[in-house]
Amino acid sequence: MKDGRGGKWSNASLINGYSDHSDNLPHEEYVAWQRESLDEMFRLIKPTGAIFYNHKWRVQAGLLQGRADIVEGFPVRQIIIWKRKGGINFNPGYFLPTFEVIYLIAKPQFRLAPKANAYGDVWEFSQEFKNAHPAPFPLDFAKRCVGSSTGEIVLDPFMGSGTTALAARQLGKKFIGIDSSETYIRESKERLEQDEAKRAEGPFEVVH
Numbered sequence: 001m002k003d004g005r006g007g008k009w010s011n012a013s014l015i016n017g018y019s020d021h022s023d024n025l026p027h028e029e030y031v032a033w034q035r036e037s038l039d040e041m042f043r044l045i046k047p048t049g050a051i052f053y054n055h056k057w058r059v060q061a062g063l064l065q066g067r068a069d070i071v072e073g074f075p076v077r078q079i080i081i082w083k084r085k086g087g088i089n090f091n092p093g094y095f096l097p098t099f100e101v102i103y104l105i106a107k108p109q110f111r112l113a114p115k116a117n118a119y120g121d122v123w124e125f126s127q128e129f130k131n132a133h134p135a136p137f138p139l140d141f142a143k144r145c146v147g148s149s150t151g152e153i154v155l156d157p158f159m160g161s162g163t164t165a166l167a168a169r170q171l172g173k174k175f176i177g178i179d180s181s182e183t184y185i186r187e188s189k190e191r192l193e194q195d196e197a198k199r200a201e202g203p204f205e206v207v208h
Helices: 027-044 139-147 163-170 182-201
Strands: 050-055 058-060 063-065 076-085 099-106 122-126 153-156 174-177
Touching (some): 027 050, 139 163, 153 163, 163 174
Parallel strands (some): 153 174
Antiparallel strands (some): 058 063, 076 099
């Protein structure tokens, strides 16, 4: 999308892609990588823990790649739909994608936080456009996931711009964020520092 097709999206970070890698692994390698990541996440969480696995569709060579081979064998308790408002589509061969899927992969003792079960399984949040990351999700989306769990420590092994960490901090939870990109690690730290400074100036108590 660097060839001028951006139009009103010409300044969107999605135009430039990720800072340190391309999301173009062959499907078999991608599946193996994601399954290995999920194995480690599932190993780390407590018997009362869960994984909110947000996954966007991948298309290679014009063909849609499913996710069944990634989550097969994991205890998927529920599928949640994130319905996005608007979007970006440069391909005349496809309808505009307007949703993503969140797999709730839970251990047997996992229970939602009080009143979280009142949410439906279709969540409607606008996309996040004011973010240097090419594929950020909105803060309110992250806060819905984090706030729906009773867990006290939140792990995001693909931290990106730090949205999950920011959500955890604002909800009074501890967090661990990991990313292979030094650029995104730096941007996440700056974002968290800016939020802490902003909250310190306002009527809110900063939770460490």
